[in-house]
Amino acid sequence: MKGEAKFLGVIFYSKLSFNNYLKKKCLKALNLLRAVGHTDWGADRATLLKLYRTFVRSKLDYDSVVYGSAKKHVLRALDHIHHQNLRIVLGAFRTSPIKSFYAEAGEPSLGYRRTKLAFNYILKLKSLPRNPCHDVVFEAPLADFPVDLKSEPNLVANTFEHIKNAKINLNTIDNLHVQCPPPWEEHQVHVDISPTKQKKEDTSEGNENVDKLAKAALNKASYLGKLICWSDVKPKVNAYTHTVWQENWDTEGANKLHEVLPNLGEDLHKRGEGAGRKRETVMCRLSVGHTWLTQSYFLKNEEQPFCYACDSLYTVRHILIECPDFQVTRRKYFCVTDLYRLFREVNPSRIVGYLKELGAYGNI
Numbered sequence: 001m002k003g004e005a006k007f008l009g010v011i012f013y014s015k016l017s018f019n020n021y022l023k024k025k026c027l028k029a030l031n032l033l034r035a036v037g038h039t040d041w042g043a044d045r046a047t048l049l050k051l052y053r054t055f056v057r058s059k060l061d062y063d064s065v066v067y068g069s070a071k072k073h074v075l076r077a078l079d080h081i082h083h084q085n086l087r088i089v090l091g092a093f094r095t096s097p098i099k100s101f102y103a104e105a106g107e108p109s110l111g112y113r114r115t116k117l118a119f120n121y122i123l124k125l126k127s128l129p130r131n132p133c134h135d136v137v138f139e140a141p142l143a144d145f146p147v148d149l150k151s152e153p154n155l156v157a158n159t160f161e162h163i164k165n166a167k168i169n170l171n172t173i174d175n176l177h178v179q180c181p182p183p184w185e186e187h188q189v190h191v192d193i194s195p196t197k198q199k200k201e202d203t204s205e206g207n208e209n210v211d212k213l214a215k216a217a218l219n220k221a222s223y224l225g226k227l228i229c230w231s232d233v234k235p236k237v238n239a240y241t242h243t244v245w246q247e248n249w250d251t252e253g254a255n256k257l258h259e260v261l262p263n264l265g266e267d268l269h270k271r272g273e274g275a276g277r278k279r280e281t282v283m284c285r286l287s288v289g290h291t292w293l294t295q296s297y298f299l300k301n302e303e304q305p306f307c308y309a310c311d312s313l314y315t316v317r318h319i320l321i322e323c324p325d326f327q328v329t330r331r332k333y334f335c336v337t338d339l340y341r342l343f344r345e346v347n348p349s350r351i352v353g354y355l356k357e358l359g360a361y362g363n364i
Helices: 019-025 027-036 045-061 072-090 098-105 110-126 132-138 155-165 204-218 230-250 256-260 277-288 292-300 316-322 324-331 339-345 348-358
Strands: 004-007 010-013
Touching (some): 027 045, 045 072, 072 110, 072 277, 098 277, 110 155, 155 230, 277 316, 277 339, 277 348, 316 324, 316 339, 316 348, 324 348
Antiparallel strands (some): 004 010
16 A cells, blocks of 8 residues: 555554554454353463463564554554453453453553563663664664654653663673574583493592682672673563552552452462363452442443342452351351452362352352
8 A cells, every 4th residue: 555664564654653553463363362262161261361472462562662652542452452352361241440450360551561572672772783773772862853742752762761760771781692502513422331440539629629719700800790691681671560560550459359469470260270261250250359240230321239138239249258148158168258368268169169059150
């Protein structure tokens, strides 16, 4: 088409809007998850998450440094695809908060993901001074770039601010690469397993000399001690982006999942793996706090239901640990008083048994 050019799989439009390119990019991959992610008989969560990361997230990651500077409404189209995929993977109810998808699946928002990838791109580019983009990113003064006061800084410019906050010194990153020789240049290992008679020698003196040389090397300011490879900084980048994500999650005190999962990265449902898609879906909806039984009134445009026994709001918390009318049945399966302990100390099969006896399992 006129006004567009394709380079390395990326379609550049004359206005750099990336609209059509990004919208079509992942919709086909989304159909795959829909086909195998049914909440009753679909594949398990671990398999669906691998499929998502392989066929969808990989497409979102590729060239994210390029399209990361697109307009917000363009990026929101990708966010919608990201959310749809995570909801299918988790089997979560449609009214569930988006940030609960991130925490439950262990997948950050695309904004955090793009920041992390831009981090790694800049660090790697710093170690490649012959790369054509090196001087553009690191050497070109800001005065050479046209400034539009109405537009926001691009992704790379924002990432430099994150690098500063993460206290990463770009001057310590150099073009250091471990050279692996090809197999035909490696020294052949000679192994002789024939029995021989050899008198045992005292090697303690030799060991002491080796220890002294090793300690002496630690005290020397070598060249490699000042410069590091860019990949050595990746653990620090991962820790920084996770910390920023955790700080944002800490502000979600009103989120029902936050009570159950205050610390990101923890797998609440590991003990229930292999129990089937239906049980995984039920446990996910209970931890998120949004089920058909308690939240379907949103979709039906009705008022929030109340418990027929005690006239309290009908919530997941109320059903699992608060309602006095279910106390006798509840004690047969578990005796915890908060959701945090419930999802960590009680076997998922006992929670499922409790719901089945109440007749609520099929309506989760």
